[in-house]
Amino acid sequence: MNEPIYITIQNDIKREIENGTLQSGDLVPSENELKEKYNVSRMTARQALNNLVNDGYLYRHKGKGTFISKRKIEKNIHGVRSFTQEMAAMNRKVSSKILKFEKVASPEKVAEKLFLAKKEEVFLIERVRYGDDTPVLFEQLYIPVKLFKSITEEDLKSSFYHYVETKMNLQISHCIQSIEAIEIPKELTEYLMVKEHTPTLLIERNTFLTNGRPFEYVKSYYRGDQYKFVQHAIKG
Amino acid sequence: MNEPIYITIQNDIKREIENGTLQSGDLVPSENELKEKYNVSRMTARQALNNLVNDGYLYRHKGKGTFISKRKIEKNIHGVRSFTQEMAAMNRKVSSKILKFEKVASPEKVAEKLFLAKKEEVFLIERVRYGDDTPVLFEQLYIPVKLFKSITEEDLKSSFYHYVETKMNLQISHCIQSIEAIEIPKELTEYLMVKEHTPTLLIERNTFLTNGRPFEYVKSYYRGDQYKFVQHAIKG
DNA sequence: GAGTGGTCTAGACCACCAT
DNA sequence: TGGTGGTCTAGACCACTCG
Structure with missing residues (x-):
C-alpha cells in the first residue's frame, strides 16, 4: 500500500x-x-x-x-450534496448519459476557477442525468487533467464525488456556488425534453479539497419542474 | 507571551x-x-x-x-445571509416597500413550519425589496406573534435578521431552504415590474434559533435577471 | 500520580516542480 | 539539481482532568 x-x-x-x-x-x-x-x-x-x-x-x-x-x-444534509445523494433522498432512480468526454484547453474562466495556467488541459464532460428516467439535469463538468489522469467514462456513470473520495482518496472540503433562474438555453431543450422558455435552475459550482485546491468547476442546468434544491445551511 | x-x-x-x-x-x-x-x-x-x-x-x-x-x-458567505448582506456585497443600495403587515391565523403549513398550534396568530408581512431602486424580490414572511409581540413596520424597513439578533438578542443558528426555478406568478408581475413567464427563483426558508426553535417561515420570489444567489457550503 | 491532549524539536526520506 | 511540500520518527515538557 x-x-x-x-x-x-x-x-x-x-x-x-x-x-x-x-x-x-x-x-x-x-x-x-x-x-x-x-x-x-x-x-x-x-x-x-x-x-x-x-x-x-x-x-x-x-x-x-x-x-x-x-x-x-x-452531516449529510449540511451544504454540499451530490446529485446522487439528492435523488436517493427522494427515492428516485438515477441514471446518466455521457454526451461528451474530451480533453480541451481550458477556457480562461475555467482556468481561473481551477487555479490552472491558461489553456492548461482539462477534461470537459457533458452529461444528462435522469431521475426515474426523466431528464432532470444537463451538466458541464470541468476537471484538471493533471489531477484526474486516469479517470474513465465508467467512473462518471455514477457519483463523481464518490469517485473522488473513495477511489482517489481526496477529501472534499467545501464549495462556492451561485444559483439563478434563467430561461433554458435553446440548445438544451432537446436534452432535457422541454419546450423553449422553460424556467431552469442554473447552478455554477466551484468545489475545493481540504488542501485548499479546487478540483471541479461545474455548470448544471436543472429542469425547474423536476428539481427543487433543498439544503441545510448554517449561519456564519 | x-x-x-x-x-x-x-x-x-x-x-x-x-x-x-x-x-x-x-x-x-x-x-x-x-x-x-x-x-x-x-x-x-x-x-x-x-x-x-x-x-x-x-x-x-x-x-x-x-x-x-x-x-x-x-469567507463571510458561509450559509445563511440576509438580503441586506447580499446586496451590500454587490454594492447595491437597499430599500423596501411594505405591502402588508397584519396578524392572521396561521395557515396549516405555516403553523407546522413554525411549531405552532393550528390557527395560532402569526404576523404576515409582504414586502418588495429593491436594489438600487430596481425591484429584486417579493417576499412573504411569517413570524409568530407570541415571539415578536412588539415588532413594528419600522423594524422591517431594514434587515429583519439584524433586528432579531441585536434588538431581540436571539441567536440564529441555521435554516432549511428549498430553491427552485418557476415562472413568475401572475399576481407578482406588477410588483417586480416584469412580464409574464419571467424565470423566477423561489426560495422557501425555515429558519431556526440556537435553541432549536423556528422563528420564521418565508417565501421569496427573486427576479431571475436581477439576482444570483451566492453561497459557500461546507461538505458534510 | 497517571493519563490525556497541546506544543515543540531536530532530524529523515520522499515526490513533485522548476531550471 | 535544489527547493518545495508530504509523510514520519522518537523523543520532550506542559496543562488539564480524574480518581
Missing part, C-alpha cells in the same frame, strides 16, 4: 463510525493507544485524529480524550 | 493578508523560511500554515509553494 498511514487510521475510524461500532459521544482510542496499535509515532496518530476533528467527525477535550461528535446523519 | 508560536505565525500572516501586503496568488514564505525567521522547527511552521489552509486563507502546491487563496471576503 502506498496510502499514508494516517489515512489508513482515519479510514478505520470513519468506518467504525459509519457502521455504528463507534457512536456519538464514545471515546476514541487515545493518541498513545493508536501509536501502539499501528506501531507509528504519536505525531502520526495525532495527524489522523486532527483531520477527523477538522472534518467534524471527532472533538477533543484536553485531559479527557477524543470523542465521536453528534451529527453523523445531519 | 503565553501564545503558542504557531498562533503567532498564523496571526502575522493573516494580518499581512488583511492589510494587503500579501495578495491573492502571492507566494507565502516556505516552511523552511518560516523556520529560520521564527527560529522554530519545521513542524511548527507547518502547523501554522496547515491551519491557515484549513481556514481557507492559503492553498498548497507540492513542489511549488504555499499561496494566498482568493476568497478572504467571501
Whole structure:
C-alpha cells in the first residue's frame, strides 16, 4: 500500500463510525493507544485524529480524550450534496448519459476557477442525468487533467464525488456556488425534453479539497419542474 | 507571551493578508523560511500554515509553494445571509416597500413550519425589496406573534435578521431552504415590474434559533435577471 | 500520580516542480 | 539539481482532568 498511514487510521475510524461500532459521544482510542496499535509515532496518530476533528467527525477535550461528535446523519444534509445523494433522498432512480468526454484547453474562466495556467488541459464532460428516467439535469463538468489522469467514462456513470473520495482518496472540503433562474438555453431543450422558455435552475459550482485546491468547476442546468434544491445551511 | 508560536505565525500572516501586503496568488514564505525567521522547527511552521489552509486563507502546491487563496471576503458567505448582506456585497443600495403587515391565523403549513398550534396568530408581512431602486424580490414572511409581540413596520424597513439578533438578542443558528426555478406568478408581475413567464427563483426558508426553535417561515420570489444567489457550503 | 491532549524539536526520506 | 511540500520518527515538557 502506498496510502499514508494516517489515512489508513482515519479510514478505520470513519468506518467504525459509519457502521455504528463507534457512536456519538464514545471515546476514541487515545493518541498513545493508536501509536501502539499501528506501531507509528504519536505525531502520526495525532495527524489522523486532527483531520477527523477538522472534518467534524471527532472533538477533543484536553485531559479527557477524543470523542465521536453528534451529527453523523445531519452531516449529510449540511451544504454540499451530490446529485446522487439528492435523488436517493427522494427515492428516485438515477441514471446518466455521457454526451461528451474530451480533453480541451481550458477556457480562461475555467482556468481561473481551477487555479490552472491558461489553456492548461482539462477534461470537459457533458452529461444528462435522469431521475426515474426523466431528464432532470444537463451538466458541464470541468476537471484538471493533471489531477484526474486516469479517470474513465465508467467512473462518471455514477457519483463523481464518490469517485473522488473513495477511489482517489481526496477529501472534499467545501464549495462556492451561485444559483439563478434563467430561461433554458435553446440548445438544451432537446436534452432535457422541454419546450423553449422553460424556467431552469442554473447552478455554477466551484468545489475545493481540504488542501485548499479546487478540483471541479461545474455548470448544471436543472429542469425547474423536476428539481427543487433543498439544503441545510448554517449561519456564519 | 503565553501564545503558542504557531498562533503567532498564523496571526502575522493573516494580518499581512488583511492589510494587503500579501495578495491573492502571492507566494507565502516556505516552511523552511518560516523556520529560520521564527527560529522554530519545521513542524511548527507547518502547523501554522496547515491551519491557515484549513481556514481557507492559503492553498498548497507540492513542489511549488504555499499561496494566498482568493476568497478572504467571501469567507463571510458561509450559509445563511440576509438580503441586506447580499446586496451590500454587490454594492447595491437597499430599500423596501411594505405591502402588508397584519396578524392572521396561521395557515396549516405555516403553523407546522413554525411549531405552532393550528390557527395560532402569526404576523404576515409582504414586502418588495429593491436594489438600487430596481425591484429584486417579493417576499412573504411569517413570524409568530407570541415571539415578536412588539415588532413594528419600522423594524422591517431594514434587515429583519439584524433586528432579531441585536434588538431581540436571539441567536440564529441555521435554516432549511428549498430553491427552485418557476415562472413568475401572475399576481407578482406588477410588483417586480416584469412580464409574464419571467424565470423566477423561489426560495422557501425555515429558519431556526440556537435553541432549536423556528422563528420564521418565508417565501421569496427573486427576479431571475436581477439576482444570483451566492453561497459557500461546507461538505458534510 | 497517571493519563490525556497541546506544543515543540531536530532530524529523515520522499515526490513533485522548476531550471 | 535544489527547493518545495508530504509523510514520519522518537523523543520532550506542559496543562488539564480524574480518581
